[in-house]
Amino acid sequence: MKINRIYALFLRYFFYFRHSLDRMSDAFYWPTMDLLLWGLTSVYFRQYLPKGSAVVLMIVSGIVFWLLVWRGQYEITVNLLEELWNRNLVNLFVSPLTLWEWAAAVLLVGLIKGIVSFVFASLVAFLLYKVNLFTYSFSFLPLVGLLIINGWWVGFLVAGVIFRYGTKFQTLAWTGVTILSPFSAIYYPLSILPLWAQKVAALIPTSYLFEAGREVISTGVLDWQKVLTSLILSFIYLILSLIWLKKSFDYILAKKGLVKVF
Amino acid sequence: MGFLGPNGAGKTTTIQMLLGVLTPTSGEIFYFGKEFQSSREKILENVNFSSTYTNLPWELTVKENLTYLSYLYQIKNRRQRIEKIVKIFRLEKLLNQQLQELSSGQLTRVNLAKALINFPKILLLDEPTASLDPEAASYIRHFLLKQRQQFKVSIIFTSHNMAEVEEVCDRVIFINHGKIIDDDTPQNLARKIETCHVELNVADGLKRTIEFCREQKINYKLEGRYIIVDLKEKEIPQFLQTLMEKGVSYDQIAIDKPTLEDYFLLTAKKTYENQ
Numbered sequence: 407m408k409i410n411r412i413y414a415l416f417l418r419y420f421f422y423f424r425h426s427l428d429r430m431s432d433a434f435y436w437p438t439m440d441l442l443l444w445g446l447t448s449v450y451f452r453q454y455l456p457k458g459s460a461v462v463l464m465i466v467s468g469i470v471f472w473l474l475v476w477r478g479q480y481e482i483t484v485n486l487l488e489e490l491w492n493r494n495l496v497n498l499f500v501s502p503l504t505l506w507e508w509a510a511a512v513l514l515v516g517l518i519k520g521i522v523s524f525v526f527a528s529l530v531a532f533l534l535y536k537v538n539l540f541t542y543s544f545s546f547l548p549l550v551g552l553l554i555i556n557g558w559w560v561g562f563l564v565a566g567v568i569f570r571y572g573t574k575f576q577t578l579a580w581t582g583v584t585i586l587s588p589f590s591a592i593y594y595p596l597s598i599l600p601l602w603a604q605k606v607a608a609l610i611p612t613s614y615l616f617e618a619g620r621e622v623i624s625t626g627v628l629d630w631q632k633v634l635t636s637l638i639l640s641f642i643y644l645i646l647s648l649i650w651l652k653k654s655f656d657y658i659l660a661k662k663g664l665v666k667v668f
Numbered sequence: 669m670g671f672l673g674p675n676g677a678g679k680t681t682t683i684q685m686l687l688g689v690l691t692p693t694s695g696e697i698f699y700f701g702k703e704f705q706s707s708r709e710k711i712l713e714n715v716n717f718s719s720t721y722t723n724l725p726w727e728l729t730v731k732e733n734l735t736y737l738s739y740l741y742q743i744k745n746r747r748q749r750i751e752k753i754v755k756i757f758r759l760e761k762l763l764n765q766q767l768q769e770l771s772s773g774q775l776t777r778v779n780l781a782k783a784l785i786n787f788p789k790i791l792l793l794d795e796p797t798a799s800l801d802p803e804a805a806s807y808i809r810h811f812l813l814k815q816r817q818q819f820k821v822s823i824i825f826t827s828h829n830m831a832e833v834e835e836v837c838d839r840v841i842f843i844n845h846g847k848i849i850d851d852d853t854p855q856n857l858a859r860k861i862e863t864c865h866v867e868l869n870v871a872d873g874l875k876r877t878i879e880f881c882r883e884q885k886i887n888y889k890l891e892g893r894y895i896i897v898d899l900k901e902k903e904i905p906q907f908l909q910t911l912m913e914k915g916v917s918y919d920q921i922a923i924d925k926p927t928l929e930d931y932f933l934l935t936a937k938k939t940y941e942n943q
Contacts, residue, residue, distance in 0.1 A: 659688075662690070
């Protein structure tokens with residue numbers, strides 16, 4: 407891997423971000439709207455709950471944390487789509503750039519934008535609801551890292567599908583990760599899911615993280631067992647998704663060539 | 669080197685394989701004595717490409733595109749290189765414009781600037797002058813020839829403009845259905861077409877000329893007082909002498925020697941007939 411080539415792509419996506427209102431709104435507008443809508447809803451429900459209930463904090467932290475997963479996936483898949491829409495994919499891969507360098511670049515972009523979005527959303531949450539997520543910074547740190555990694559493996563999974571089947575599956579670029587959301591227990595405890603859904607959730611690494619996050623808020627203690635289980639599952643999925651991505655890339659090179667991926 | 673063939677011949681497929689964006693089903697590709705797949709990164713640092721079927725990012729400005737590409741190809745003295753390439757392709761006034769604001773001719777110039785940003789030793793160009801006006805196309809052709817001579821760049825060039833191929837290429841490979849049909853200089857390929865077109869403006873004796881052509885089974889075409897006769901180059905002197913002996917007089921003569929375009933048309937026609 408060559409750092410200069412990763413940096414080249416980072417620059418390419420950064421330049422694009424500067425010019426794109428779509429990307430600006432994805433980074434700032436939608437998180438603000440989500441926080442307004444769901445935050446105010448939880449403020450309303452708080453009136454009917456016992457005093458001291460942390461419902462606002464739990465909902466708002468759910469929104470902010472889910473943003474990390476979504477952002478991790480989104481940057482991989484939408485940046486791939488950008489190359490297809492621009493018919494620039496061939497220009498990239500006729501250079502010495504490797505697939506792994508491309509992957510590293512979109513991870514880097516996703517990481518930076520994820521952190522920017524996280525900090526921005528946390529500030530908005532603080533300004534709107536006096537919810538300070540940084541109070542739990544040490545306990546939340548491993549959760550934040552693992553949530554981003556979960557976005558990556560979904561991103562690579564979807565990128566593999568787009569490489570293979572082209573833009574007819576482009577809607578997955580925005581929505582792919584949402585398939586995990588009902589099983590991730592973002593806003594509610596796992597126990598309220600039906601039994602079959604709980605079994606599915608046991609295979610989804612994000613479910614452990616959101617459960618652990620709520621426990622931190624209610625007890626102040628981080629359940630490392632949940633973090634470890636999530637870590638193991640996340641890395642297994644990440645490795646599998648990378649294998650799928652590489653296989654899809656090689657498949658398309660062998661079957662019809664990158665020129666015909668659109 | 670010109671790479672010619674009718675539509676569907678396999679030109680683009682071959683170029684894609686040469687660039688590593690399509691895996692060959694069999695065979696190996698070697699550049700500079702090294703096998704392509706095992707030395708891909710090293711090789712592609714010295715190869716570049718421009719085509720009408722790819723674009724650079726539309727939302728980025730010319731300068732932003734050249735900047736990120738200069739990092740992608742690990743160019744030393746980036747700033748000087750970009751300045752030089754901008755000057756060569758007359759892009760000074762376009763630097764801060766987004767690609768989506770440029771005309772197709774301006775875009776072609778940017779694509780060529782991209783293709784030369786890494787001082788490639790091998791340059792693959794797929795119809796590089798397709799959207800340029802004649803003046804700009806001529807400028808680009810001369811620039812490519814200069815690059816070839818000055819920096820010893822090998823250029824693989826596809827175009828549907830045969831005059832352009834004759835001007836730029838010293839070797840032409842003609843392919844069809846993925847197979848090499850011919851491989852020679854443009855001049856030698858043109859020479860394979862033996863028939864020349866001799867065009868005479870007959871002042872006196874048009875009837876006698878037609879009769880003579882019929883007797884000798886020579887193909888001809890009439891356009892007013894003009895007669896266009898298909899002859900092998902070596903037959904022309906004898907043909908003209910016979911007309912003189914028959915008292916035919918003409919006040920204009922033009923001899924069109926076969927060109928690469930004639931060769932292309934004939935070979936393409938033959939291959940279609942054999943299908």
